[in-house]
Amino acid sequence: MTDYDAVIIGAGNGGLTAGLTLARAGVKTLMLERHNIPGGCATSFVRGRFEFEVALHQLSGMGTESFPGPLRSMLKDLDMMKDLAFVQMENLYRAVLPGQMDITLKADRAEAIQALKAKFPQETSGIDGFFDLVWAFCNQWIHVVIMKDPEATSEKHPVYFQYALKDTQSVLDEFFKNPLLKSAVGIYWSYMGMPPSRLPFGDFAVIFWAYTEFKPFHIKGGSQALSNALLNAYIQAGGDVHFNCGVKKIIVKDNRVTGIVTDQGDEIATANIVSNAGTYTTYVELIDREHIPEESRRELGARTVGTSAVTIFLGMDAEPEALGIREATNFITETTDNDLAFSTFRTLDPPMAMLFTCYDVDDPEFSPKGACQAAIVSLAYSEPWLSIPTTRYHETKYRYAQDMLNTLYKVFPDVRHHIEEIDVATPLTHMRYLGHPGGAIYGFEQSARDSELFLDGSSPIEGLYHAGAFAGMGGFQPTLMSGQSAARKLIRQLK
Amino acid sequence: MKKKVKQQISGFSEIEQEIRILRKQAPDRSVEKGQVSRIIERLHPRKLNLAVSEIREETASAKTFRLVSGDHYLPPFLAGQYINLFLDVNGIRTSRPYSISSSPGQTAYYDITLRRVKNGFFSNYLMDEVKTGDGFQSTSPAGYFHHNPLFHGKDLVFLAGGSGITPFMSMIREVTDKGMDRRIHLIYGSQQEDDIIFSQELSERASRHVNLSVTHVITAPSSSYAGHTGFITGEVIRSALGNQGLTEKMFYLCGPEAMYGFVLSNLEKLGVPKRRIRIEIFGPPADITAHPGWPEQITKADRFQIRLKNGRVFEAAAGEPLMNSLERNNITLETSCRSGVCSLCRTKLLSGKVFHPAGAQIRKSDRKYGYIHPCMAYPLEDLELLI
Ligand SMILES: Cc1cc2nc3c(=O)[nH]c(=O)nc-3n(C[C@H](O)[C@H](O)[C@H](O)COP(=O)(O)OP(=O)(O)OC[C@H]3O[C@@H](n4cnc5c(N)ncnc54)[C@H](O)[C@@H]3O)c2cc1C
Ligand SMILES: Cc1cc2nc3c(=O)[nH]c(=O)nc-3n(C[C@H](O)[C@H](O)[C@H](O)COP(=O)(O)OP(=O)(O)OC[C@H]3O[C@@H](n4cnc5c(N)ncnc54)[C@H](O)[C@@H]3O)c2cc1C
Numbered sequence: 001m002t003d004y005d006a007v008i009i010g011a012g013n014g015g016l017t018a019g020l021t022l023a024r025a026g027v028k029t030l031m032l033e034r035h036n037i038p039g040g041c042a043t044s045f046v047r048g049r050f051e052f053e054v055a056l057h058q059l060s061g062m063g064t065e066s067f068p069g070p071l072r073s074m075l076k077d078l079d080m081m082k083d084l085a086f087v088q089m090e091n092l093y094r095a096v097l098p099g100q101m102d103i104t105l106k107a108d109r110a111e112a113i114q115a116l117k118a119k120f121p122q123e124t125s126g127i128d129g130f131f132d133l134v135w136a137f138c139n140q141w142i143h144v145v146i147m148k149d150p151e152a153t154s155e156k157h158p159v160y161f162q163y164a165l166k167d168t169q170s171v172l173d174e175f176f177k178n179p180l181l182k183s184a185v186g187i188y189w190s191y192m193g194m195p196p197s198r199l200p201f202g203d204f205a206v207i208f209w210a211y212t213e214f215k216p217f218h219i220k221g222g223s224q225a226l227s228n229a230l231l232n233a234y235i236q237a238g239g240d241v242h243f244n245c246g247v248k249k250i251i252v253k254d255n256r257v258t259g260i261v262t263d264q265g266d267e268i269a270t271a272n273i274v275s276n277a278g279t280y281t282t283y284v285e286l287i288d289r290e291h292i293p294e295e296s297r298r299e300l301g302a303r304t305v306g307t308s309a310v311t312i313f314l315g316m317d318a319e320p321e322a323l324g325i326r327e328a329t330n331f332i333t334e335t336t337d338n339d340l341a342f343s344t345f346r347t348l349d350p351p352m353a354m355l356f357t358c359y360d361v362d363d364p365e366f367s368p369k370g371a372c373q374a375a376i377v378s379l380a381y382s383e384p385w386l387s388i389p390t391t392r393y394h395e396t397k398y399r400y401a402q403d404m405l406n407t408l409y410k411v412f413p414d415v416r417h418h419i420e421e422i423d424v425a426t427p428l429t430h431m432r433y434l435g436h437p438g439g440a441i442y443g444f445e446q447s448a449r450d451s452e453l454f455l456d457g458s459s460p461i462e463g464l465y466h467a468g469a470f471a472g473m474g475g476f477q478p479t480l481m482s483g484q485s486a487a488r489k490l491i492r493q494l495k
Numbered sequence: 496m497k498k499k500v501k502q503q504i505s506g507f508s509e510i511e512q513e514i515r516i517l518r519k520q521a522p523d524r525s526v527e528k529g530q531v532s533r534i535i536e537r538l539h540p541r542k543l544n545l546a547v548s549e550i551r552e553e554t555a556s557a558k559t560f561r562l563v564s565g566d567h568y569l570p571p572f573l574a575g576q577y578i579n580l581f582l583d584v585n586g587i588r589t590s591r592p593y594s595i596s597s598s599p600g601q602t603a604y605y606d607i608t609l610r611r612v613k614n615g616f617f618s619n620y621l622m623d624e625v626k627t628g629d630g631f632q633s634t635s636p637a638g639y640f641h642h643n644p645l646f647h648g649k650d651l652v653f654l655a656g657g658s659g660i661t662p663f664m665s666m667i668r669e670v671t672d673k674g675m676d677r678r679i680h681l682i683y684g685s686q687q688e689d690d691i692i693f694s695q696e697l698s699e700r701a702s703r704h705v706n707l708s709v710t711h712v713i714t715a716p717s718s719s720y721a722g723h724t725g726f727i728t729g730e731v732i733r734s735a736l737g738n739q740g741l742t743e744k745m746f747y748l749c750g751p752e753a754m755y756g757f758v759l760s761n762l763e764k765l766g767v768p769k770r771r772i773r774i775e776i777f778g779p780p781a782d783i784t785a786h787p788g789w790p791e792q793i794t795k796a797d798r799f800q801i802r803l804k805n806g807r808v809f810e811a812a813a814g815e816p817l818m819n820s821l822e823r824n825n826i827t828l829e830t831s832c833r834s835g836v837c838s839l840c841r842t843k844l845l846s847g848k849v850f851h852p853a854g855a856q857i858r859k860s861d862r863k864y865g866y867i868h869p870c871m872a873y874p875l876e877d878l879e880l881l882i
Contacts, residue, residue, distance in 0.1 A: 036829065036841050045838070046856040047639065145496060152496075154503040165506035225860040232864050235843075235881075243841070244829050280524070281531075289525040301521025302514060312645075317770045390537050391571050391602075398644050405645060419646040420770035423639075432535045437527070449510050449517075453501060 002269040004030040004240075006490060007260055009247045009286075010276030012040025012434075013476060014467030016230040017483030018274040018490075020078055023237035025491050030270070031239060032262060034246030039227030040276070040434055040468075041441055042476065047421045049368050050315035053375065054425075055441070056223040057191070057357045058216035058329060060207070061477035062086060069214035071477045074484060083229040085220035087363045092211055094327040095187045097336065098410040101180045104327055107215045109135070120181045130175040130185065137163055138209040141202065164202035165448050169338070171201045179336035186338070187331045190353035193307045193379055193446045193474070195342035200448045216329065218363055223476070246435070250275075250282065250464070252291040257463035260286075272463045272494070274486050278470030280305065280437050280444075287461070296460045303450055306474065307345060307379040308427035308439035312401050314374045315421035320361050323414045325374070328361040332411055348385075348396060350403035351378035356412075371420070376404055382427035382438040397426050442474025465490050539635050540567055543578070546630045548604060553692045557610040557658065558622060559596065565630055569602040572636030574665040575747075575775075578605065579634040579831045584620045589822045591617040592778070592833055594661040594749075595636060596693075598668035605636075608692060610658035634831045640749065640775040642666060642677070647745045647773075649677045652736065654727055654758055656684040656750020660692050662775060663749065667697070671704045682735055684712040684727050684750065688720060710735040727754070729761040741765055749775035776834040776854065779816045783873050786852045793875055799847075800877040817849065817869040817878075826882065828869060835871025842869050847878035 006022050008015045011033035022029045037043060041055035063069030068076070075081050092112065094104040103119050105112040113131055117124045140160035144152040154161035163171065168189065172182040182196075188207055189196050196204070219226050235241065242262075249261040250273060259269040275282045283292055283300055316323060334352040335341050341352040360372035367373045388396050401424045409416050430439030444450040457471050467483040469475070501507055544565035551559040563569075572595060581590040597606035612618045640662055642651070653663040660683060670677050685691045691711060701709045712723040712731055723731050736744070746767060748758055755774065762772060780786060784795050795814025801821075802808045811820035818828060818840060828840040835855030844865040849872040851857060857868060 036839055044858055046836070046858060051858055144500065148496065150497075152500050154505075161503050162505055164504045165510065221860050221863075224858055225863075228860040228864045228866075244839075284524045284528055285531070292525075297523060297525070298518040298521045300524050302517035317768065386534060393538060393571065394573055401645055416646075418770065422643060422645045424645075428534070428538060431531060432539055435531060437531055448506075449514050453496070453504070453507075454510065454514060 002259075002271055004028050004268065004270045005494070006030075006272040006274065007032065007247075007268060007270045008274045008276060009250075009260070009282075010034075010040065010468070011038035011227070011231065011241070011243075012276045012468055013042050013227075013479035014469075014471070014483035014486070015040075015274065015276030016227060016234065017074075017078070017480050018276065018465075018467045018487040019239050019241075019483075020230055020234045020237065021484050021487035022274075022490065023234050023239035024078075025487075027491065027494065029234075029239045030268065031234070031241040032245045032247050032260070033241070033243050034263070034435060035433060036243045037224075037227075038231040038241075038243075039224055042223035042227045044222045044224040045423075047313070047423055048315060049371065050313075050373050050421055051222065051224075052313040052315070052373060052423065053222040053224075053359060054311070056219065056476060057355060057375070057377065058089065058211065059086070059219060059476050060210055060216065061214055062088075062217040063214040064088070067214075069210070071480065074481055078233070078484070080229060080233060083233070084226060087218040087220060089216040089218065089328050089362050091327050091329060092216065093187065093329040093331050095184045095331045095333070096411050097180065097183060097333050098407075101184060103184050105184075107212050109212055112212065116181065116184065119184070120178055123176060123178060123181055126175040126177070127181075130171075133159065133163070133171070133175070134205045134209050137202070137205045141206060160202075163205070164200065165453075166201045167197055168199040168201045168204040169196035172196060183333060183336045183338075187333065189338060190331060190333065190341065190379065191355050191377075193442050195338045197339055198447050200451065203446060203451070218328075218359060218366075220363065220365075222359075222366075247277070247286060249288075250286045252287055252461055255291070255461055257461060272465070272490050274465045274467050274483070274490065276468045276483070278436055278440075278443065278468060279466055280470055281435060282464075282466070284437075291461065293460050299455070304445045304447070305436075305438045306440050306442045306445040306450075308382050308430045309425070309441055310351070310378050310380045310400060310404070310427070311425045312376040312404055313421070313423045313425070314376070314415070314419060315367070315371065316373070316415060316418040317371050317420045318414075318418045319364075319370060320358050320372050323372070323418060324412055325358045325361060325372070325415075328358055330356040330358075330411070332356060332407060334407065345379045346381050346383065348388075348400055350400075350407065351380065354378040354404060354407065356408060374415075376408055378404060380427050382431065385427045393428070397424055400426075436470070441469070443469030443471070446474065463493075538570055540570060541635070543567060543569065543633045543635055544630060545580075545605075545633055547625060547627050550625075550627055553608060554690055556690065557608060557692045559606050559608040560621070560625070561597075562605045562607065562633075563603065569605060570635050571602055572599050572605075573641035574599050574669045575641035575662040576636040576638040577662070577832075578607070578636055579833065580607075580621075581632040582617065582620065584617060587822055588825070588827050589617065589819070590830060590833065592831065594638075594640075594665070594775075596661040596664040598665055598672055600669055600672050608658065608661050608664070610692070637831050637837065638776070640747070640773060648743065650740070650744045651677055651679050652732075652744050652746045653679060653681045653683075654732075654746060654748045654750070655681065656727070656754040657686070657690070658692065659750030659754070659775070661749075663747070664693055667700060667707060671700050671707055678706045680708050680710070680736060682710045682712065682727055682732060684714065684754065686714050688713055688717060708735075727758050727761070729765050732761065732765060742767055742771060745771055745773065747773045747775075752777055752780050776832055776836050778834050779871060780852060783814055783850070783852065786850075788852075789850060790875060799874040801874065802877070802879045803882050804880070811874050811878075813874055815873070817867070817872045817874055820874075821869060821882075828882075830870055833870045835868045838868060840869050841866050843867075843881035845879040845881055847874070847876040849873060849878065850875050
């Protein structure tokens with residue numbers, strides 16, 4: 001006798017799409033979330049007259065009506081488009097190295113090339129060559145990885161097989177000479193979480209190409225609007241949900257899931273679980289060690305938890321133009337040495353690379369009239385934050401945030417005169433609200449060896465499925481899609 | 496992708512080899528069990544078990560309760576933050592938030608200072624029934640009414656009324672004890688001279704520290720009183736601070752409900768931009784039906800039916816926050832601010848209508864999907880809740 005056909009642990013992106021897919025298929029489902037609101041990272045909070053977006057800077061994979069990307073197709077498939085509105089962003093980004101470089105790339109291949117050539121006229125052939133390579137790579141990637149061409153070979157798809165695991169830095173070096181040009185083109189690294197020297201070119205190329213072809217998007221009302229819409233559809237489809245209700249244990253008998261225990265001590269019987277709590281938490285915190293095969297323990301032990309972030313949420317009493325903010329997405333870097341910039345993420349020194357997003361540039365309704373909001377994000381590992389005594393936490397947090405603001409003010413000097421609200425989230429904040437080790441926001445590291453190419457994501461325990469960043473790749477599109485695919489696997493097993 | 500396809504990717508086997516080696520030497524992560532929650536608990540324990548170690552009479556109507564930890568150590572806080580105290584009052588499990596009045600310079604104890612509220616359910620119980628040695632639970636410190644060095648600056652004006660002095664007392668104690676580089680001007684409104692909470696300590700600190708000055712305003716003064724009288728007006732503020740640099744200072748406002756609208760309009764007249772004003776949240780208003788937007792045809796005493804998911808039905812008065820009615824029926828929700836702001840009590844309304852006064856902060860999409868904050872939601876119709 002079970003209470004539910006399936007239990008979902010966690011109402012992050014992966015848990016929400018898994019829940020909706022299951023409930024729509026008539027599977028009796030219970031979703032349990034430790035926080036008081038759905039979304040995980042995909043959430044918002046209110047301070048004064050601002051509702052701050054927590055995570056979303058650029059939504060990938062949407063595409064347009066006429067040229068839909070995979071995420072739009074999935075949301076259509078889930079019949080969610082009627083409840084949501086999306087805002088298309090015009091630019092990939094503006095990249096700034098104060099005093100040395102300032103360039104804006106449109107989300108359009110030809111225009112991006114043109115802008116780069118105008119700034120770097122000596123390197124026109126390298127620029128053409130690089131874009132040709134990225135597009136050729138992604139074409140072949142579609143055949144090999146997405147369409148799963150059974151006859152894929154390194155002869156038929158030479159670019160894919162040669163470049164997929166190459167490091168991004170060496171490809172930038174192959175095509176470009178000027179370090180500023182390499183920075184301008186490669187800057188997405190500081191948002192993806194690995195320096196170009198360790199970022200597989202395959203991952204970089206796909207992101208760069210996908211944002212150009214499918215355009216970056218925002219969600220009207222922020223990512224909470226998406227989380228709330230998904231949860232609402234789930235409830236309407238008959239799903240049950242409890243908030244303020246964490247799961248503290250998964251019960252396993254004879255290598256099969258049989259139920260869960262909540263933080264309050266209630267036991268709920270089920271034969272199937274989709275865990276959005278992450279593989280780390282699931283195997284370390286929720287399942288007793290003796291149920292996990294040696295091989296899986298070693299696999300987990302060999303993996304590296306990825307970055308967290310420091311975010312400064314800014315509410316300002318002026319509209320973006322008045323503050324000199326013209327682009328929604330702005331990367332600011334202090335050096336062309338990306339390894340050096342990356343190394344600052346492991347310290348409490350001023351981070352040398354950051355992303356500044358102003359939500360009202362493309363969506364003037366995002367904040368109240370006459371005001372705007374923005375977020376500055378810098379990736380950060382939790383370790384140095386764990387070493388400070390709790391009594392010095394607040395002081396450290398504000399000093400660190402002040403360093404980030406000082407960098408921001410070099411590019412946007414007027415912002416400092418219009419601040420109405422500021423809040424700061426550190427790796428410890430992400431840890432508190434997500435429950436993930438190190439406050440990781442993208443799951444494991446986005447390095448080659450932690451990528452899906454080397455891991456199949458399936459669970460050694462029957463009835464256990466994984467959804468979310470720790471089960472594949474971080475980011476909205478991948479985690480939303482991972483929930484649907486975990487649910488589909490589960491449904492196939494039920495039949 | 497099939498293994499034999501993957502293996503053709505250049506560099507694949509080298510990484511496979513690397514993974515093999517790493518797995519051989521892999522640490523056993525199960526020793527890390529419990530680490531994440533231990534780290535979080537250090538800063539933000541979910542609940543604190545507190546005991547009263549001392550009770551001090553401040554004025555005829557105000558007392559300070561010194562609270563020490565029953566088990567855990569007390570987490571650090573920012574001067575201006577509050578804790579929410581849970582108690583069983585006449586068999587009803589309920590809670591109220593109180594600002595910490597002691598300095599964050601030490602966390603051996605938290606002081607809270609409260610003032611009796613006429614007919615107050617909780618405050619009177621605390622004032623009259625709670626004794627040294629009594630224990631209760633609280634949330635850990637929370638709230639945003641604190642100095643933020645990133646944009647508040649060093650020139651601070653505190654506008655306090657009555658028990659609204661408490662967060663400021665913590666800030667004043669911290670700044671003066673630690674010799675911090677901030678200038679504070681406190682303008683403090685009290686009913687009568689002997690209602691001034693912390694009167695002596697304030698004047699002592701002001702005489703010892705050049706960066707602290709205090710101006711009192713007395714609403715109902717005795718005949719011998721020579722200082723400012725009435726309310727905290729633009730005139731009082733101008734005469735206390737002068738005309739210079741008013742727009743650069745940061746103004747903080749904490750006091751009874753009636754003070755807010757009055758002081759805010761005065762600050763506006765003085766040309767202080769909104770971004771230079773910090774307002775402490777306040778609990779449910781004394782009379783919700785007097786609030787702008789309240790539907791005329793509904794009175795305080797009107798009663799509506801509340802239906803829960805398990806089929807239970809009970810009645811709730813329109814003039815009282817839904818959370819209070821739920822508590823009276825033994826339903827305790829998570830809560831910290833009881834002012835419609837922290838969102839811990841966020842609940843889905845399946846049918847019916849509630850009134851949220853302006854202070855309640857509800858996310859846009861929460862409004863769209865019918866989520867309410869019961870601590871600041873008043874029933875206007877029969878309700879069905881997803882509880
Ligand atoms: C600052 C920041 C910026 C970002 N920028 C972008 C961006 O621009 N574009 C992009 O695509 N992505 C971005 N991301 C990443 C993206 O938001 C995340 O990778 C994604 O949302 C993770 O989804 P998930 O499904 O893994 O679940 P998570 O969001 O990790 O949620 C997991 C949920 O499980 C719950 N949970 C955990 N343990 C338990 C338990 N034991 N019991 C019950 N519940 C539990 C948690 O409370 C949480 O709600 C950003 C993230 C952050 C924080
Ligand atoms: C963030 C925060 C910090 C606070 N800090 C302090 C503090 O340091 N010291 C302190 O004494 N109080 C403080 N309060 C107020 C406190 O939480 C209670 O509201 C107060 O003690 C009255 O509770 P009660 O149960 O006695 O009154 P209730 O039984 O809840 O209310 C009785 C009547 O009094 C009205 N009322 C409620 N609160 C007040 C008030 N403060 N003044 C006048 N009328 C009121 C109610 O609307 C009602 O009509 C704080 C409130 C908040 C939100």
